[in-house]
Each structure stands twice: as C-alpha cells, then as structure tokens.
Amino acid sequence: MISIQNVSKHYGAFQVLTDCSTEVKKGEVIVVCGPSGSGKSTLIKCVNGLEPFQSGTITVDGISVGDPKTDLPRLRSRVGMVFQHFELFPHMSITDNLTIAQIKVLGRGRDAATDKGLKLLDRVGLKAHADKFPGQLSGGQQQRVAIARALAMDPICMLFDEPTSALDPEMINEVLDVMVELAQEGMTMMCVTHEMGFAKKVANRILFMDKGQIVEDDAKDAFFGNPRSERARQFLAKILTH
Amino acid sequence: MGYQWNWSIFGSTVPTGETTYLAWLLSGLQTTVLLSLSAWLVALALGCLVGVLRTVPGKALSGLAATYVEVFRNIPLLVQLFSWYFVLPEILPFGLGDAFKQQLSPLTQQFLAAMLCLAFFTSARVAEQVRAGINALPRGQKAAGLALGFTLPQTYRHVLLPMAFRLIVPPLTSEFLNIFKNSAVCSTIGLLELAAQGRQLVDYTAQPYESFIAVTLLYLVINVVVMGLMRIVEARTRVPGYLGGK
Numbered sequence: 001m002i003s004i005q006n007v008s009k010h011y012g013a014f015q016v017l018t019d020c021s022t023e024v025k026k027g028e029v030i031v032v033c034g035p036s037g038s039g040k041s042t043l044i045k046c047v048n049g050l051e052p053f054q055s056g057t058i059t060v061d062g063i064s065v066g067d068p069k070t071d072l073p074r075l076r077s078r079v080g081m082v083f084q085h086f087e088l089f090p091h092m093s094i095t096d097n098l099t100i101a102q103i104k105v106l107g108r109g110r111d112a113a114t115d116k117g118l119k120l121l122d123r124v125g126l127k128a129h130a131d132k133f134p135g136q137l138s139g140g141q142q143q144r145v146a147i148a149r150a151l152a153m154d155p156i157c158m159l160f161d162e163p164t165s166a167l168d169p170e171m172i173n174e175v176l177d178v179m180v181e182l183a184q185e186g187m188t189m190m191c192v193t194h195e196m197g198f199a200k201k202v203a204n205r206i207l208f209m210d211k212g213q214i215v216e217d218d219a220k221d222a223f224f225g226n227p228r229s230e231r232a233r234q235f236l237a238k239i240l241t242h
Numbered sequence: 243m244g245y246q247w248n249w250s251i252f253g254s255t256v257p258t259g260e261t262t263y264l265a266w267l268l269s270g271l272q273t274t275v276l277l278s279l280s281a282w283l284v285a286l287a288l289g290c291l292v293g294v295l296r297t298v299p300g301k302a303l304s305g306l307a308a309t310y311v312e313v314f315r316n317i318p319l320l321v322q323l324f325s326w327y328f329v330l331p332e333i334l335p336f337g338l339g340d341a342f343k344q345q346l347s348p349l350t351q352q353f354l355a356a357m358l359c360l361a362f363f364t365s366a367r368v369a370e371q372v373r374a375g376i377n378a379l380p381r382g383q384k385a386a387g388l389a390l391g392f393t394l395p396q397t398y399r400h401v402l403l404p405m406a407f408r409l410i411v412p413p414l415t416s417e418f419l420n421i422f423k424n425s426a427v428c429s430t431i432g433l434l435e436l437a438a439q440g441r442q443l444v445d446y447t448a449q450p451y452e453s454f455i456a457v458t459l460l461y462l463v464i465n466v467v468v469m470g471l472m473r474i475v476e477a478r479t480r481v482p483g484y485l486g487g488k
Binding site for chain 2 (some may be wrong): 073078083090091105137150
C-alpha cells in the first residue's frame with residue numbers, strides 16, 4: 001500500500017532524512033517512534049507529499065508521490081491525515097468541517113456528505129455536537145472530529161502525526177480508543193506516536209527512528225522484547241520506566 | 243476677537259445663484275464618499291490578491307508582490323497622485339494618454355486619477371495586512387487543507403482566507419477610515435471633494451470657522467458610519483469559541 005524506498009531529504013545543509021526505506025502492506029498498522037527531531041513527522045508528511053524530498057521514491061497504492069506529473073490533491077484526498085494540533089477549520093461548524101472536502105474535492109452532494117459526516121461523527125461518539133464550532137469542544141473531542149473528517153473521505157490508508165501529544169492526559173484514551181477500533185477494522189495506518197500501550201495493542205511493526213534514519217524496523221514483539229540497536233534500548237528504557 | 247459668527251451662511255445662495263452653500267458642501271461629501279468607496283473596493287480586491295501572492299511558495303510571484311507593496315507604500319501619497327494625474331497620461335503608450343486627456347471630461351479625469359491613486363496606495367497596505375493575517379494562522383491549517391485534497395487555491399479560499407480576514411478586521415477598519423481621510427489630498431488636482439468645497443466656502447463667504455467646522459463634522463459622520471459598519475461586520479463574522487467569540 002505504502003512503499004518508501006531510499007528516501008532522503010535535507011533543508012540546506014541539514015540532513016533530515018537519510019536513506020529511509022520501509023513498506024506498509026494493506027491492513028497493517030505501523031507505529032513510528034523515536035526521540036524528538038529524529039524525522040518521524042517529516043517522514044510521515046513525505047508520504048502524502050506535504051513535505052517534498054530530494055531523493056528516493058514513495059508510492060501510495062502504486063502512485064509515485066514525488067513524480068511531478070502526479071495529481072497530488074487527488075492522491076491526498078485518498079490518504080487520511082490526522083495532525084498533532086487537530087487543525088479543524090475554526091470558522092466552520094463541526095458538520096461543515098466534516099462535509100466541505102467531501103463536497104468540494106469528491107464532488108458529493110450536500111445531503112450525501114452530511115449523512116456520511118454525521119454517521120462518522122456518531123461513530124466517534126460526538127453526534128450531539130454537530131452544530132457546535134471547533135472552539136467549543138475539548139481537545140480530545142476535536143481530535144475525534146478530525147479523525148471522522150479524514151474518514152469521511154473514504155481513505156485507503158490513514159496517517160497519524162502525534163495525534164495525542166497535544167492532549168490532556170485524561171483525553172488521550174478517548175482518541176486512542178477510536179484509533180484502536182480503526183486498526184481492528186483493518187484500516188492501513190501509519191502512526192507517529194509515543195503511546196507504547198497503543199503500539200503494543202495494535203501495531204504490526206514498529207519503526208524506530210534516530211537522526212533521520214530508520215534504525216529499527218521490527219515486528220512488535222521483537223521490538224519490545226529485544227530491540228537490536230543500543231539506541232532503541234536506551235529509548236525504551238527511558239519511556240517505559242514510568 | 244470680533245469674529246461675526248453666521249451659521250445661516252449655509253442656507254444662502256451662492257454667487258452664481260443656482261444653489262446654496264450647503265448644497266456645495268453636500269456635493270463635496272458625495273464626491274468624497276463615491277471616490278473613497280470605489281477606491282476601497284479596488285484596494286480590497288488588489289490588496290487581497292497581492293497579499294496572497296506574498297505568501298505563496300515560489301520566489302518569482304512573492305518577489306513581484308513584495309516589490310508592488312514597497313513601491314506603493316513608500317512613495318508619498320501626494321507624489322503618487324501627481325504621477326497618476328500629470329505624468330502617467332503623458333507616457334501611456336498606444337494613444338491611451340491622449341484618449342485620457344481628450345475624450346474624458348476634466349471631472350472624470352480627476353476622479354479616475356484620484357480613485358486609482360487612492361486604490362493602489364491603499365492596496366499595498368491592505369496587502370500587508372492580508373499577508374500578516376495569513377501568516378498569523380497556525381501552519382497546520384494549510385497542511386490540513388492540502389491533506390484533505392484541496393488544491394492550493396481551494397485551501398486559500400476555504401481554509402486560510404476566511405480566518406485571515408476575520409483576524410484583520412480591526413486593522414482593515416483603520417485602512418477604511420484612512421482612505422476617506424486621504425481622499426482630501428485629491429483636492430490638490432482640482433477635484434471638488436469635501437475638503438475642496440470647504441476651502442471654496444471660505445473663499446466665497448469669509449466665514450472660515452463655520453466652513454471648517456461643518457467639513458470636520460461631515461468627515462466625523464463618515465467615520466462614525468464606517469466604524470459602525472465594521473463593528474457589524476466583526477460581530478457577524480465572529481467565530482464561536484474563538485477570538486472573543488462566545
């Protein structure tokens with residue numbers, strides 16, 4: 001589904017990604033973790049072309065992201081993305097947030113789009129908030145709406161960029177619950193997150209990144225049981241002690 | 243000081259006999275309002291376009307937009323006005339300059355030059371505010387728009403500009419007020435707007451205090467109306483749960 005081959009990226013002289021390669025198969029859940037500044041978010045933003053890269057290739061469903069001839073908006077409309085800071089559109093009601101891209105990008109009718117949006121809103125447990133505005137919801141609620149907004153486009157895969165790191169501890173679980181459910185339904189997911197509980201529960205593989213490189217690309221049990229690199233061992237020791 | 247106040251002067255007929263001094267003032271007011279409003283509409287459209295161009299990726303377009311802003315913001319308004327009215331018609335190619343001078347009535351020439359001058363001058367300032375508004379939005383908003391499959395123009399149209407304009411309503415109000423005040427400069431090319439009519443009144447009636455008080459009050463009325471309008475705009479577009487909304 002997602003294939004990343006030898007991707008490198010630099011800002012001027014600063015190397016952000018070095019020779020990153022991995023595969024995400026249909027239905028797989030991949031968790032990307034690593035220390036801050038290791039290039040996790042940059043990598044995931046390369047997948048839908050939000051960040052350009054200088055060398056290597058990324059294909060999503062067989063379509064090359066870096067190819068200048070690729071219709072990027074069309075490709076992006078098929079790849080859902082959830083951001084650290086939710087990024088709902090503050091001037092639109094929740095319903096409009098859920099329907100605008102369906103209408104303007106996919107060309108759905110308003111009624112069909114609203115139906116779909118409200119169904120998904122119900123699914124993330126927020127049907128009662130359809131007419132509110134993003135600023136009137138809590139962080140956890142906003143993030144669940146953001147997930148519903150991405151799902152409304154019927155994506156072939158979902159990218160999560162630290163979806164819980166801007167949330168109060170109390171709200172993390174309500175978002176993770178939605179993500180777990182999605183994973184169990186077979187959605188192809190690539191998640192940058194430090195939620196190791198989530199990783200242990202649903203991830204197929206863990207990518208560990210450090211200094212712009214993919215240091216480990218292991219099955220979940222191998223990663224948590226016996227990470228091969230010293231750097232990953234240190235990282236796990238630090239985050240799992242609390 | 244021995245000044246003879248005479249407020250009834252506004253009701254007296256002008257020397258040519260066909261109307262009153264008050265009517266002179268009101269026709270000046272009408273010119274000022276028409277001139278400023280039309281210039282404001284052009285300035286908003288141009289300023290929005292240039293402000294957006296300053297924020298798009300690609301150095302050529304944003305460089306061009308930056309040059310535009312610097313040119314129209316850094317040359318004094320009076321110099322720009324003289325350039326539009328006296329210089330431009332002389333250097334316009336394809337006989338456009340001659341057409342301007344020969345086929346348009348002097349009044350239309352003055353109005354057009356004044357309107358374009360105010361519009362371009364103000365558009366540079368509007369552009370800076372539009373740019374500031376767009377840059378003040380969280381960076382993730384643009385990414386979120388693009389990630390949903392919006393093209394870049396769609397992202398501006400549906401995501402960035404609606405919030406950017408809400409953020410800049412207060413500074414835009416100032417610009418809107420400024421364009422009315424700046425329009426007084428246009429009396430220098432002979433356009434009979436409010437300030438010019440005020441001065442004409444002084445010349446004809448020798449009642450400078452009454453004349454200038456009336457002119458001042460009329461400018462004040464314009465600005466109170468503008469501020470009221472912009473308050474309504476601000477209240478109507480307020481986003482619930484955001485920036486002072488409920």
